[in-house]
Amino acid sequence: MYMSPVDLSSYKSLFIKTAKEFIVNLRRNLSFLSQNTNNKEVIYEIFRSVHSIKGQCLMMGFPKTAELCKTVEDAFHTINDEKQAFSADMMAIFSDSVNSIEQSLLSIEKNNREIDLDEENTKLQNYLKSRNFAFSLVELVIVVGIVAILLAITLILLQSPK
Amino acid sequence: MEEKILLVEDDPVLQKLYSDLLTSAGLHYETASDGETGYQKMSEGGWKLVLLDLMLPKMNGLDIVKKLKEDPPQNPLGKIVFLTNLEQGKEVGEIKGLGYEYVIKSDLDPNQFINKVKSSLI
Numbered sequence: 001m002y003m004s005p006v007d008l009s010s011y012k013s014l015f016i017k018t019a020k021e022f023i024v025n026l027r028r029n030l031s032f033l034s035q036n037t038n039n040k041e042v043i044y045e046i047f048r049s050v051h052s053i054k055g056q057c058l059m060m061g062f063p064k065t066a067e068l069c070k071t072v073e074d075a076f077h078t079i080n081d082e083k084q085a086f087s088a089d090m091m092a093i094f095s096d097s098v099n100s101i102e103q104s105l106l107s108i109e110k111n112n113r114e115i116d117l118d119e120e121n122t123k124l125q126n127y128l129k130s131r132n133f134a135f136s137l138v139e140l141v142i143v144v145g146i147v148a149i150l151l152a153i154t155l156i157l158l159q160s161p162k
Numbered sequence: 163m164e165e166k167i168l169l170v171e172d173d174p175v176l177q178k179l180y181s182d183l184l185t186s187a188g189l190h191y192e193t194a195s196d197g198e199t200g201y202q203k204m205s206e207g208g209w210k211l212v213l214l215d216l217m218l219p220k221m222n223g224l225d226i227v228k229k230l231k232e233d234p235p236q237n238p239l240g241k242i243v244f245l246t247n248l249e250q251g252k253e254v255g256e257i258k259g260l261g262y263e264y265v266i267k268s269d270l271d272p273n274q275f276i277n278k279v280k281s282s283l284i
Binding site: 006011014015018045047048051052054055056058059060077081 | 172173174175176178179182183217219247248251252267268272
């Protein structure tokens with residue numbers, strides 16, 4: 001069997017360096033986007049940058065940071081697919097998320113420990129739900145199920161003898 | 163015959179990790195760090211295996227394979243395996259629809275990565 005010679009800690013400085021570069025790109029592109037909210041190229045770059053940080057965090061063993069990245073990524077995937085539009089008032093919450101991701105990266109750099117970003121992640125998820133971003137698959141199944149049950153009850157009531 | 167592998171991956175961390183793994187497994191490879199360079203190298207053909215990241219700067223992995231389908235290289239292109247961290251969405255649907263294999267990068271540990279590469283070379 002092939003034995004991996006990989007020691008992930010040897011990739012840490014490259015990970016931190018490139019993740020910080022992606023953070024700079026994210027901030028610059030969010031600023032561009034607030035001035036031109038339909039810029040497809042900028043939307044794709046934001047999606048790609050946060051997707052890359054997520055992949056790096058997963059590989060390096062920092063799942064909490066990756067989870068927040070995934071929520072931002074999913075939002076920009078939805079925007080990139082034109083299922084939802086970006087508006088300038090969304091800037092603040094996405095900037096907060098980028099700041100949180102950066103703080104966690106700095107903690108990893110200094111202490112080799114990520115910050116628990118569950119609260120920030122839930123806050124962003126709730127915000128996105130309030131802005132009608134796509135339902136999750138589970139939520140979609142529940143909604144479809146409820147509609148199907150209501151339809152079935154209506155049909156039974158209509159067909160029952162009066 | 164030398165098994166030529168092309169690794170198209172823009173992320174410097176993942177490119178270094180995969181390169182180190184391929185080297186340690188004694189496999190010969192070249193790299194490309196963006197979609198345009200990846201397309202250029204793929205259009206020359208002659209690869210045994212292309213490991214193609216989906217999300218790339220300048221041209222994404224799907225656009226590369228669509229362009230190569232329109233204008234195929236003279237030399238055989240070899241097998242293409244997409245690398246992605248997207249578990250769903252229209253991109254993954256398109257990869258399946260076009261008949262390509264893909265792997266979720268975050269699901270692969272180093273041993274699984276090399277095993278996948280070796281099985282794709284057979």
